[in-house]
Amino acid sequence: MADNLLFFTELMGMPVLDLKGRRIGRVKDAALVPLQHPSRIDRFLVGGGDAWLVIRHDQVRAISVDRGIELNDEQLIPYHDDEYMLRIARDLLDQQIIDTDGRKVVRVTDLTMEIRNDEGRDIALVVEVDIGLRSIFRRLLQGALPPRWIRRLQNPIPPNSIRWELCNVVEPDPHRRLRLNISYQRLENLHPADLADIVEDLGPAEREAIFETIDSEVAAEALSEVDPKMQAAILEALEPEKAADIVEEMSPDEAADALSELEDATSEEILHEMASEPKTDVRELLEFEEDTAGGMMNTEYVALHENATAVDALGALKGNEDLLETLNTLFLVDAEERLTAAVPLARLFVAPGSARLKDLATEMLIEVPVYEHQNRVTELFDKYNLLTLPVVDEEGKLAGVITADDIISVLRQK
């Protein structure tokens, strides 16, 4: 164990010595002030006599496991709660934080700090959050054995730590979040499915805090991946405006599924706050029973007139860039918007620009009415190896499409 490393368990209870080497008390806690520095221990809280005293980081001369904290300035002020402080023993130890690299929620057992000499003074920087057996071992023996012994005894146990920069503290209270300079920006870069797993592991208050602050688009993608019951709980807890922002960003079928889990009054409230275009789509989908084709479908498709050419198709795609990631079929409709054919997207690449889409269509058109039961729909996907299945209303008009990922969700839920 390198000598410039210090565990928080060792810092706790460490003696604090004044200029003449007399002990004035022991360390009770330490705090970061994230607005000033993300990882430097800014204050040491010392108990001695009646009240706790605060040591600023620049009042410390040296820190060592064997001798304790030696001061170079004895003008200490009494401690009173400072809301800009992230207190380690109180706010961090034993609490859950997010490991953004391992993409999971972990519980803090100990911290590893690095003692660095900065212009003749020692400062302590938090470098790692310790989880796992080794840190548990340290916590259990803390204060019972001398630190040097504990360091030697823990050696056979493999360490398990997360770099401090990769940790995200979760704070439900928005005011405190601001003062402690906590943001969830790093979470926005995670894959939505990973973010969904993480929020499922957190308590309701922390969950809401995350959905309240992160970008609505990311929130929408993550929310789509969360278990339906939890979706409802999250949407209900958010302010209706924020919930509406998120629901607007979801695909209409997923939005409708989420809203259908809510009580009518709440889902009305959220719909009321939504912009008019997504609202109409979602409202239409909400009319259908959940386990029918109508309830499964979404309205994100591209339909063209049956006489259109490949060039027209490319033009239509240019106007729908946001769909391109998942789109695999184009649909042809007649003048009354009745579905007449389906064109696999890939055929466009090998067709001349003047080719009529009708000639590129699949030999057989498979479609289902909106009221078809979901079991029948999954059967069709299996039988005909479909990726996309068009859904038509009573008059044969194209109402929406069901895609293979909808089927996978249905099957997974069984």
Place this chain on the structure above:
Amino acid sequence: MRKFLSRFRYQIALFFAVIGPGFITANVDNDSGGIFTYSAAGARYGYLPLWTLLPITLVLIVTQEMSSRMGAVTGKGLSDLIREEFGLRVTFAMMTLLVLANLTNVMAEFAGVASSLELFHISRYISVPLAAVAVWFLVVKGNYKDVEKIFLFGCAIYVTYIISGFLVKPDWKEAAIYSVKPSLALDPGYIYMLIGMVGTTIAPWMQFYLQSAVVEKGITVKEYAASRLEVIVGCIMTDVVAFFIIVACAGAIYSVRPREIQNAAEAALGLKPFGQYAFLLFSAGLLNASIFSASVLPLSTAYSVCEGLGFEAGVNKRLSEAPIFYLLYTLLIAVGAGVVLIPGFPLVRMILLSQVLNGMLLPFVLIFMVLLINRRDLMGDWINPQWFNLVTWVSVAVMIGLTLALLGITIKG
């Protein structure tokens, strides 16, 4: 009217959506140890002990309700909360006791499997390993929803006790009278039995399991009313089963000749003169209860420990992701089942030890629970109302008192 009907349908759907945790926890309470306690009470004292079931049900409801409320409101397990609010050392000490207590409980369950199947002349060297492997696979290879369905089916099998209670044709009038008429006697054996009945009602693991199961099921504050109903119905059902066990043994054994019985299998044999079915159903119930509890206990223990100490947990995780969880789970089953096969292993002493450990742990669990549930920063508006706090503290005090009394008697032998 239509609105009312749709509202009603919504409530029913809600109830079925939350069903599971409360039923399962309450039913596992009637494990092989519980069945033995009730059978012994009925065989030795007839209908006299029946009156205790009402207060027992009440205490059970009070404690279980707190667990499910904390789970629904905080979204965290009990060991999570204890870790966050009381620190690592306290959590570690509690988890160590919990593992030891539950390990001895698991031994008792596998002993129940062995003795119930030995009634049908199946050797324990066949039945116990088979049961252990089946239990391990059920939970590791199944997903939570399926496992819960199987557990709920296990709850339904408890109905065998109700039927065997009827087959014995006990004296219903007496049973009805003594159900509401408290009768005390200054017979040390009787008092010991009463303490034993109440003492086995609430085990520490139940509080951990129920709260985690509520969280795992994703029950939220909104559905809490339905969840509470589920807990209450589950507790009542458990004690209805207990009632029928006592009544069956009172009718079959006590009314012939009051005597001490040594284990639950002996109670089943006592039912034999009243027909093959009464005997069959009683032993089938014992087998079911033992296997059921042997599946729930190791799982619940592994979950609680990993939650509290911050290890990855969950049957949907891979072995490499949650090694400690799987190790603990497997060890509990392997050791619990293994010792039953060792000839001359002091099993009875182990079961007494598990009572002692439970008794040591329970006061802390209950007191921590009441402290936690009154914390406004955790529970918001869902803290205990004043009157409920009074009920809770009284129940907790009575439980602790009786458990300590049982502890004292057990240690003194």
